[in-house]
Amino acid sequence: MDTASGLAYAVLGTGALGGYYGACLQKAGLEVHYLLRSDFDLVQRQGLVIESPDGDFVLPQVNAYRRSPDMPRCDVVIVALKTTQNHLLPDLLPPVVKDDGVVLVLQNGLGVEAEAAAVAGPERVLGGLCFLCSNKVGPGHIRHLDYKKISMGEYSAAGEAVGITDRMRRIAADFERADIPIELAEDLVLARWKKLMWNIPFNGLSVVLNATTQDMMANPDARSLAEALMEEVMKGAAAQGRAIAPEFVQTMLDHTAKMRPYRTSMKIDYDEKRPLEVEAMYGNPLRAAQAAGVHLPRIQTLYQQLRFLDVQNRRS
Numbered sequence: 345m346d347t348a349s350g351l352a353y354a355v356l357g358t359g360a361l362g363g364y365y366g367a368c369l370q371k372a373g374l375e376v377h378y379l380l381r382s383d384f385d386l387v388q389r390q391g392l393v394i395e396s397p398d399g400d401f402v403l404p405q406v407n408a409y410r411r412s413p414d415m416p417r418c419d420v421v422i423v424a425l426k427t428t429q430n431h432l433l434p435d436l437l438p439p440v441v442k443d444d445g446v447v448l449v450l451q452n453g454l455g456v457e458a459e460a461a462a463v464a465g466p467e468r469v470l471g472g473l474c475f476l477c478s479n480k481v482g483p484g485h486i487r488h489l490d491y492k493k494i495s496m497g498e499y500s501a502a503g504e505a506v507g508i509t510d511r512m513r514r515i516a517a518d519f520e521r522a523d524i525p526i527e528l529a530e531d532l533v534l535a536r537w538k539k540l541m542w543n544i545p546f547n548g549l550s551v552v553l554n555a556t557t558q559d560m561m562a563n564p565d566a567r568s569l570a571e572a573l574m575e576e577v578m579k580g581a582a583a584q585g586r587a588i589a590p591e592f593v594q595t596m597l598d599h600t601a602k603m604r605p606y607r608t609s610m611k612i613d614y615d616e617k618r619p620l621e622v623e624a625m626y627g628n629p630l631r632a633a634q635a636a637g638v639h640l641p642r643i644q645t646l647y648q649q650l651r652f653l654d655v656q657n658r659r660s
Contacts, residue, residue: 349518354418354440355379358387360478360609361450362424363486365494365524367392367403372522377407377415379436384410387484395481396488398523413439420515423449423460426613427624430459437463446511450474450494452543452609453624454536454632457499469499470512471532473539477606490604493525495539497532503584505531537581538588541596543625544577545570547610548646551620551653558605561597569642571597576640580629583636620654622647 352375355366363378370376380387391404409415412435421441425432430451437460441447447460450472461469477490496516498506508528516526529535546557553559553566560566574593581588613620626647633640 349374349514351375351419351515351518352416353377353518354415354421355424356412356421356436356440357424357426357429358383358392359424360480360486361474361476362422363392363480363484364394364476364478364488364492365422365424365450365474365519365522367394367401367406367486368522368524369518370403370406371401372518374518374522375407377409377418377440379412379415379440380408380410383483384408390484393485394488395486397490398488412436415440417442417445419445421445421447423447423451425451426619427451427453427456427621428619430456433459433463441468446470446515448472448496448515449499451624452539452547452621454533454540454628456624456628457532458501461499461501466499466501470496470515471499471536472496473529473535475539475542477603479607479612489606491599493527494519495527495529495535497529497535499532503533505534531586533584534581534586534588537577537584537586537629538592540580540625540629541574541577541588541592542600544629544643544646545573546600547608547621547625548650549573550608550611551614552646552649556605556607556611557600557603561601567597570600573642573646576643577629579638580633580640580643583633583638614653614657617658617660619658620650622650622654626650 354377355362356379358378358380366376388408447464448470449457457471473495475491475493478488481487507530519526578588
């Protein structure tokens with residue numbers, strides 16, 4: 345039987361994503377430390393509760409902390425915060441990353457690793473794309489609904505394809521031991537554009553149309569709009585020299601049609617009047633395409649709608 349790698353993990357952002365993956369790693373025997381805010385007292389007393397189609401479980405005892413300086417230095421620091429909280433990274437990361445440790449950025453959007461790289465150094469940063477349907481339904485209580493795969497790649501400040509490294513394989517082995525499928529990406533930028541094929545249409549439209557994934561897939565107009573947005577994402581990727589096969593559009597549509605009815609993370613943030621990840625998910629890809637002389641009008645429209653709705657929503 346395989347044994348754990350011996351790597352110690354820190355989770356910055358113990359929500360629907362970080363809490364789920366951290367709990368799976370701990371359940372598989374890994375050392376995991378969690379940074380919490382509002383949930384700290386309850387989780388310290390009662391642990392983490394995970395509901396999942398793969399089997400519910402409870403971790404009655406977890407290593408919980410209110411402040412990153414109180415955490416031990418770890419080999420792998422998972423950044424599972426929303427990108428709207430990345431301004432906190434200069435304070436959060438330095439106390440918890442070992443001198444030879446790495447930062448694994450599990451966030452949506454394009455170019456999101458740069459902020460972690462500015463703190464930890466670009467050579468110490470990995471990026472991860474999470475294909476996960478999961479919601480935090482209460483303090484220390486996470487409901488995993490569907491999917492869980494992570495696509496992981498090495499960050500390059502120059503945007504180059506780095507290939508697959510030994511440290512990627514070592515971290516991937518821990519996640520796979522925790523029953524989390526891992527896809528090792530030779531080109532992180534390409535992997536991020538492929539994730540945007542889903543995030544750009546379905547996160548944004550879920551807010552603008554006030555709809556779940558099931559609602560959108562069941563309506564011909566919404567589905568057609570999502571498909572048109574995906575085609576623009578392909579153009580944006582091509583502007584950065586990344587080719588996405590046209591049939592990938594149908595793959596994403598098929599996956600979405602098979603999902604359990606899902607309220608996207610951006611829709612949840614909107615409903616809870618939290619800041620939306622508009623810049624990471626829409627602004628950065630638009631600016632990257634525009635720098636190459638490529639205009640993406642549908643994505644531009646959705647971006648401007650979301651910026652307006654975000655401001656209005658948080659004023660009300």
